[in-house]
Amino acid sequence: MKVAVIKYNAGNVQSVVYALERLGAEAVLTDDLELIANADKVIFPGQGEASTAMRYLREKKLDKLIPQLHQPFFGVCLGQQLLCEYSEENNTTCLGVFPVKVKRFVPESSEEFKVPHVGWNNLYDLETPLLQGLNNDSYVYYVHSFYCEVSDFTIAKTHYIHDFAGLMHWKNFYAMQAHPEKSGKVGERILENFLKI
Structure with missing residues (x-):
């Protein structure tokens, strides 16, 4: 199985490649349109800033390719947010796969929430085969200031200040705000489940 991990000038991408290799997948980090289009599965991870990442995707024409892909696709962290239609982070128009807005966390109390x-x-x-074998209250690791609103596409929720979409799904597109590669056995199981889809 060939897994394309999209390279788009975002941080924390190589650790996802290592996590996939530990699971026995043949992972390649690339921004090559043909390699991505012909991969068995595609993962879109990363940490970074939305407008800068979208600029790179447009330069490489990945903004046109990604919404048209038909193989199982998994957006992680910034990758989840960029699959939405709009982000409040620097007023950014995103890829529009999910008709969902990305908003900034605004703490109600500076003492309670950071x-x-x-x-x-x-x-x-929890819903869908991506979360098979996991229980409610499974813990995952987060690092983010922006979140995807809960919608009809939400397949798992997390609460911080308020509910937000921990994971989302539509057709062949899956997305997760937390970092599976940093989330121990739970994250490993989610990646395994994705590789089996």
Whole structure:
């Protein structure tokens, strides 16, 4: 199985490649349109800033390719946010796969909540085969200041200040705000489930 990991000038991408290799997948980090289009599966990870990342995607014509892909596709962290239609981070128009807005966390109390949301938090209301074998209250690792709104595409929620979309799904597109490669056995199981889809 060939897995294309999209290279788009975002951080934390190589650690996803290593996690996939530990699971026995043949992973290649690339921004080559043909390699991505012909891969068995595609993963779109990363940490970074939305407008800068979208600029790179447009320069490489990845903004046209990604929404047209038909193989199983998994956006992670910034990758989840960029699959949405719009991000409040620098007023950024994103890829529009999910008709969902990305908003900035605004703490109601500076003493109770810090932004960014960093650390372990649980998933609940789990749905779809991507989360097979996991229980409600499975913990995953987050690092983010922006979040995807809960919508009809939400397949798991997390609560920080309020509910947000921990994971989303539409057709062949899956997306996760937390970092599976940093989330221990739970993250490993999610990646394994994705590789089996």
